[in-house]
Amino acid sequence: MDVYRAAPADTAAAATARPLPWARWALLGAAGGAAAGSLVAGAPSGLASYFARQVLTPVRERPQDLAILAVVGSGPGQEIILPATAGTTAPGVYSVYFDAGAGHARVGEITFHSPREGTVQRKVERVYAGDLSRAVRGYWGGSAYPDPAALGLASEEVRIAVEGGEAPAWLVPAAGEARTWAIMVHGRGATRTEGLRAVHTARGLGLASLLISYRNDGEAPHAPDRRYGLGMTEWRDVEAAIGYALAQGAEDVVLFGWSMGGAVSLQAADQSVYRDRIRALVLDAPVVNWMDVLAYQAKLNRIPETVGNFSQWLISNRAGRLLTGLAAPVDLKLMDWVSRSGHLAVPTLILHSERDDFVPYGPSAELAERNPGLVTFERFSTPGHTREWNAEPEHWERVVSGWLARVLGISRA
Incomplete structure (x- = not known):
């Protein structure tokens, strides 16, 4: 097992969809004690603080909100019957996790759909993993594979020194010598399995892939405050990963980021001491403006606009x-890449669905409009968040491979 120690350094839903009674929010606001009461008062402030904490606090256990209605057959012919939702009826390959996440099944082609039932x-x-035939509840996921071996690829488990300890990562070597490495940065509430969807594409371009964990994701060490920095703190773990790649012989890197991993990657490209070694960014459904995402989630959860704005104030x-x-506060304005479009100095590809139900695609499209020299935007129509590859893998891989080959100057047969 390889361990690299770096030199000391100088993004699930944001809130419940069913609002609780205002009296309960008032109690939550009062729970902060006299000091909190001197800062804010009443039910709206309680709701704002609750909403802010929901955004910032890692969730360790996913709710099993998907009923598994039946499992038909066994072995290669096995099929599963689920409630029809926008996600479960989307084409492509997905996962059903059950037994509190200990069980995992990959599901594919739709064989029957009954809108009436x-x-x-x-x-x-x-x-x-697990016995699917006994499962009755679970949750739907986009990380279709559990590890590189499930893709038929050899890998090495490595550990990268980060603040507070060591973060595990998978290193998938290139077929030959790789001067450029792909570093896969997963999103909020996800794990390094999310980046497995891009490994074959990176390998086809001659890139080694490093699928990292970072603070608060359940594998890497916790941050001291056990709160997400929404990209403002996590980028230091990406910096450590870049340092590891360079120490292993890489000359430069490409950062792949999903959802909040996009926000993390953008901060690394802006602030890291290795920013001149970052050749390109490939961002899938990225958060390029947290203020827009938080306002959208507040509206989706029927939280008054003034309360949503106050939650942003509390965070920042x-x-x-x-x-x-x-x-420490999170500088939301510093992570507004629509307003800071001129500060983006790295060629960037954004893949984002217009039907994203968590991170609206509008800011992604606007960033590309404001900085067309560096940002390329590819629109998808896939339902769900970070499901572009799942529903349209050939489209996703063709766009990423073609764009990266041009940016990196790779000639393809």
Whole structure:
């Protein structure tokens, strides 16, 4: 097992979809004590602090909100019957996790869809863990594979020194010598399995792939405050990963980022001491403006606009730390890449669905419009968040491979 120690250094839903009674929010606001009461008061402030903490606090256990209605057959012919939703009826390859995430099955082709009964039947391509035939509830996921071996690829488990300890990562070597490495940065509430969707594409271009973990994701060490920095702190773990790649002989890197991993990658490209070694960014459904995402989520959860704005204030100001639990405020304006479009200095490809139900695609498209010399935007129509590859893998891989080959100057047969 390889361990690299770096030199000391100088993004699931944001809130419940069903609003609780205002009285309960008032109690949550009062729970901060006299000091909190001197800062804010009443039910709206309680709701704002609760919403802010929901955004910033890692969730360790996913709700099993998907009923598994039936499992038909066994072995290669096994199929699963699920409630018909926008996600479960989308084409492509996905995962059903069950037994509190300990069980994992990859599902594919739709074999029967009954709008009248509200059900969908899909093929089970592989059960990686657990007894699917006994499962009754689970949750739907876009990380279709559990590890590089499931893709038929050899890998090495390495550990990268980060603040507070070591972060595990998968290193998937290139077929030959690789001067450029792809570093895969997953999103909020996800793990390094999210980046497996891009490994074959990177390998086809001659790139080695490093699929990293970072603070608060359940594999890497916690941040001291056990709160997400929404990209403002996590980029240092990406910097450590770049340092590892360079120490192993890489000359430069490409950062792949999904959802909040996009925000993390953008901060690394802006602030890291290795920013001149970052050749390109490939961002899937990225958060390029947290203020827009937070406002969208507040509206989706029927939170009044003034309360949503106050939650942003709590996150971004030192006076809000008592209620958010943050060690330091998060500079939301610094992570508004629409307003800061001229500061982006790295060739960037953004792939984003117009039907994204968590991170609206509008800011991604606007960033490309404001900085057309460096930013390329590819629109998808896939339902769900970060599901572009799942529903349209050939489209996704063709766009990424073609764009990266041009940016990196790779000639393809």
